[in-house]
Amino acid sequence: MVSQIRGRILCAGxxxxxxxxxxxxxxxxxxxxxxxxxIVDPRxxxxxxxxxxxxxxxxxxxxxxxxxxxxxxxxxxxxxxAAIVLAGDDTILALGVIIARELGYSPIPxxxxxxxxxxxxxxxxxxxxxxxxVSFD
Numbered sequence: 001m002v003s004q005i006r007g008r009i010l011c012a013g014x015x016x017x018x019x020x021x022x023x024x025x026x027x028x029x030x031x032x033x034x035x036x037x038x039i040v041d042p043r044x045x046x047x048x049x050x051x052x053x054x055x056x057x058x059x060x061x062x063x064x065x066x067x068x069x070x071x072x073x074x075x076x077x078x079x080x081x082a083a084i085v086l087a088g089d090d091t092i093l094a095l096g097v098i099i100a101r102e103l104g105y106s107p108i109p110x111x112x113x114x115x116x117x118x119x120x121x122x123x124x125x126x127x128x129x130x131x132x133x134v135s136f137d
Contacts, residue, residue: 013109017082027062037079071096
């Protein structure tokens, strides 16, 4: 099992929290309830799980420019992930975090890693996102 991977920072920050590794990409718009942080899309394999306070490990985000608004609402409601680590460049999702910071909400780190590195992430445990690295307990 890997103990650390490196990635590209989309939004800088530090977070230490339990891992939530999703089995499929997720659309924040329509699939994640912005009031609770629960995945509500019945077609998603992780439906019913909450992203709140977790290091969200996700193969990618399913695109919609509304994802940034949902991320902003998750941060406002304090039910956002503690950090997001994804395989794929999602500037729309990162934009929601940047806007939240400008509005005075607590931002979260967002990092892009390779698909092969993402596959090595454990299914559970604790992760630490710090700068360009994600480490696992």
